[in-house]
Amino acid sequence: MSDDLRTLVEQLKAVSHPLRLRVLALLEPGELCVCQIAETLQVPQSSVSEALRELRRAGFVLERKEGRWVFVSVVPRKQASPLLKGLLAHAGSLPEVLADRARALEVKAVAIPIVCSKVQKSSPVDRAVSRV
Amino acid sequence: MSDDLRTLVEQLKAVSHPLRLRVLALLEPGELCVCQIAETLQVPQSSVSEALRELRRAGFVLERKEGRWVFVSVVPRKQASPLLKGLLAHAGSLPEVLADRARALEVKAVAIPIVCSKVQKSSPVDRAVSRV
DNA sequence: AGGTTATATCGGAAAATATCGAAATATGAA
DNA sequence: TTCATATTTCGATATTTTCCGATATAACCT
Structure with a gap:
């Protein structure tokens, strides 16, 4: 299989997953740090970290480290592929x-x-409750 | 999870697979019957059939039955989602x-x-050889 | 009817992916 | 340094997906 095709498939795989797609769309308006994403979506922080790894591999997001926090953002529009732009447009609706x-x-x-410490202490039960 | 999001994820899953993406892109210039696809891509007929089932589920292709043959085509441009159009544009390059x-x-x-009978008789060995 | 042919579905084993708590790593603060 | 904290990576399991030969179905043809 050609690399071009493989790359496209990998990019599509990266977003054909509810959490990863939500994270990507969540970041469009502006960067967030990992714990903000976890708190917003009410999922374990390790799941967010894994989702971000895939989005990074696909070239969809960038990271900026600031002290202990990692801020993540969608790649600048100028560098964004048509695929990514189309996805964001679709998801954004x-x-x-x-x-x-x-x-x-x-x-x-x-x-x-405060957000981070809350995320770290959260248990599955907490998340289930807060999803009501 | 909302239906909208689920639907988008399902559509993305449908094309995040090398064979399915190749089949979809192969059909853009015009309809082909199942055995023509299998012969063109040198894969088992059952694999093509399964790929087409997913592409149909995602709403990307249509089928037209003519006697024993099933001709498949990409949905008309007018009905095609921006996502599909973007994909075809990308894949087409x-x-x-x-x-x-x-x-x-x-x-x-x-x-x-002639193509169909050839496909039906083909074995894994045949396909491996013809891929050289 | 019986035979042939094109496609769809099944079975089921192997591979890949998802999930999430626990442990490891890295950074900052005291 | 030692402690606390934010994130990543690991481990282990559960689930899903992939793949393809074999079988079933459907349609045509005598």
């Missing part, structure tokens, strides 16, 4: 994505250390 | 896809019954 972004605004209103 | 299409032209130059 989904109600669930909009709801995620709204939640992110609330999370961003809280100081990061 | 890949060398491997162009090579597949060139091979399809050769296959189309042969009468369908």
